Amino acid sequence: MKTIDELLAEGVAGKRVFVRADLNVPLEGTTITDDGRIRAVQPTIEKLAAAGARVVVASHLGRPKGAPDPAFSLAPAAARLGELLKTDVAFATDTVGESARAVVAGLADGEVAVIENLRFNAGETSKDDAERGAFADQLAQLADVYVGDGFGAVHRKHASVFDLPARLPHAAGGLIATEVGVLKKLTEEVERPYVVVLGGAKVSDKLGVIDHLLEKADRILVGGGMAYTFLKAQGHEVGISLLQEDQVPTVLEYLKRAKEKGVEFVLPVDVLVSAEFPDLKTKAPANPTTVAADAIPADQEGLDIGPETRKLYASKLADAATVFWNGPMGVFEHPDYAEGTKAVAQALVDSPAFTVVGGGDSAAAVRILGFDENAFGHISTGGGASLEYLEGKTLPGLAALED
Numbered sequence: 370m371k372t373i374d375e376l377l378a379e380g381v382a383g384k385r386v387f388v389r390a391d392l393n394v395p396l397e398g399t400t401i402t403d404d405g406r407i408r409a410v411q412p413t414i415e416k417l418a419a420a421g422a423r424v425v426v427a428s429h430l431g432r433p434k435g436a437p438d439p440a441f442s443l444a445p446a447a448a449r450l451g452e453l454l455k456t457d458v459a460f461a462t463d464t465v466g467e468s469a470r471a472v473v474a475g476l477a478d479g480e481v482a483v484i485e486n487l488r489f490n491a492g493e494t495s496k497d498d499a500e501r502g503a504f505a506d507q508l509a510q511l512a513d514v515y516v517g518d519g520f521g522a523v524h525r526k527h528a529s530v531f532d533l534p535a536r537l538p539h540a541a542g543g544l545i546a547t548e549v550g551v552l553k554k555l556t557e558e559v560e561r562p563y564v565v566v567l568g569g570a571k572v573s574d575k576l577g578v579i580d581h582l583l584e585k586a587d588r589i590l591v592g593g594g595m596a597y598t599f600l601k602a603q604g605h606e607v608g609i610s611l612l613q614e615d616q617v618p619t620v621l622e623y624l625k626r627a628k629e630k631g632v633e634f635v636l637p638v639d640v641l642v643s644a645e646f647p648d649l650k651t652k653a654p655a656n657p658t659t660v661a662a663d664a665i666p667a668d669q670e671g672l673d674i675g676p677e678t679r680k681l682y683a684s685k686l687a688d689a690a691t692v693f694w695n696g697p698m699g700v701f702e703h704p705d706y707a708e709g710t711k712a713v714a715q716a717l718v719d720s721p722a723f724t725v726v727g728g729g730d731s732a733a734a735v736r737i738l739g740f741d742e743n744a745f746g747h748i749s750t751g752g753g754a755s756l757e758y759l760e761g762k763t764l765p766g767l768a769a770l771e772d
């Protein structure tokens with residue numbers, strides 16, 4: 370893989386450099402609640418601009434359905450990037466259309482532009498190679514060189530991640546180099562006990578990683594939206610909680626294999642429930658009830674781990690030598706459901722273990738809840754990406770950057 374420094378040594382002055390970043394930041398309306406992912410790619414953009422490149426920054430944000438949707442505009446991220454860079458950042462209101470072509474053509478050496486959300490175009494995420502390729506061809510017209518630095522998306526076989534680097538001279542950005550450097554250590558011999566904490570909402574995406582973790586981890590703690598498929602598999606009522614019903618047989622198999630292999634699976638013993646998902650805008654009091662994990666009312670959903678589970682998980686993390694954590698324990702964006710995530714973060718801070726926190730929301734949660742970033746061994750910008758890297762899978766966005 371060519372490094373950014375090697376690319377700079379070859380000279381980028383006057384060249385249009387496409388930086389595939391992951392600016393998928395958490396938003397409340399148009400307010401960015403955590404800019405960690407923007408700050409993470411900032412050094413790469415700064416280096417390129419300082420070397421006289423015309424920098425075209427691209428990213429997805431959220432999961433729009435292949436067409437423009439103002440709720441998922443990258444405009445707030447572009448504005449924040451400008452503030453961080455302390456310079457004007459031009460913004461194209463489309464991705465490969467008239468606006469993008471004009472904005473890129475208008476860049477002077479050392480200037481930076483952001484183009485609109487890649488996922489406003491169906492070709493970006495298409496499973497059809499030709500459709501993705503056609504979109505990558507359009508993106509390729511905007512640039513002379515490609516720099517891959519969107520670590521959080523390298524596990525996606527998407528046009529801007531996988532197909533575009535095949536069409537342009539390419540290099541890996543500094544963020545990808547750092548992420549891979551740290552995560553590689555967890556694929557080698559780790560200090561034990563190795564405890565993995567899984568939560569969050571992307572249940573179907575992330576359940577599969579457990580297959581691999583059963584070969585590697587000593588203990589797996591499950592919380593967040595991930596927990597309810599396990600509770601269901603154990604025969605409990607989960608009400609209207611997040612559930613991946615079709616995965617129940619797989620989860621049962623995981624629980625069986627864990628027993629055979631001596632891997633300790635730890636599930637919530639109590640949860641906070643409510644009949645309604647909380648209002649994340651007003652943060653109006655949610656007044657949840659605490660119930661035993663096997664007593665979730667049929668008309669309610671689990672939105673955080675309960676107080677007994679918080680204590681249990683802290684104790685299960687206390688003797689760890691290595692910890693990997695992806696996925697908040699609850700809907701931490703609302704204060705009534707933030708305690709579970711806080712308890713796990715605090716347990717990691719208190720632990721002498723090598724701790725890695727991965728994921729857009731997990732990393733944001735740690736900062737939003739007031740923890741010092743430096744109290745963790747590494748905070749990865751990618752959740753799904755880091756999990757798949759740990760699995761040893763070939764990640765499309767890394768494979769595409771190989772020479």
Ligand SMILES: Nc1ncnc2c1ncn2[C@@H]1O[C@H](COP(=O)(O)OP(=O)(O)O)[C@@H](O)[C@H]1O
Pocket residue numbers: 568569570571572592593594595611671672673695696697698699700701702727728729730731732751752753
């Ligand atoms: N019990 C739950 N029910 C619904 N959503 C949940 C629950 N627990 C956590 N979440 C949500 O999970 C989201 C983060 O999930 P995910 O994207 O998988 O994590 P990451 O970005 O760290 O990889 C948060 O927005 C949080 O509100």
Ligand SMILES: O=C(OP(=O)(O)O)[C@H](O)COP(=O)(O)O
Pocket residue numbers: 391393431432521522525571727728729730750751752753754
């Ligand atoms: O937020 C992301 O992943 P993460 O929640 O696993 O950290 C990335 O931006 C990838 O987004 P995607 O899961 O919609 O492809």
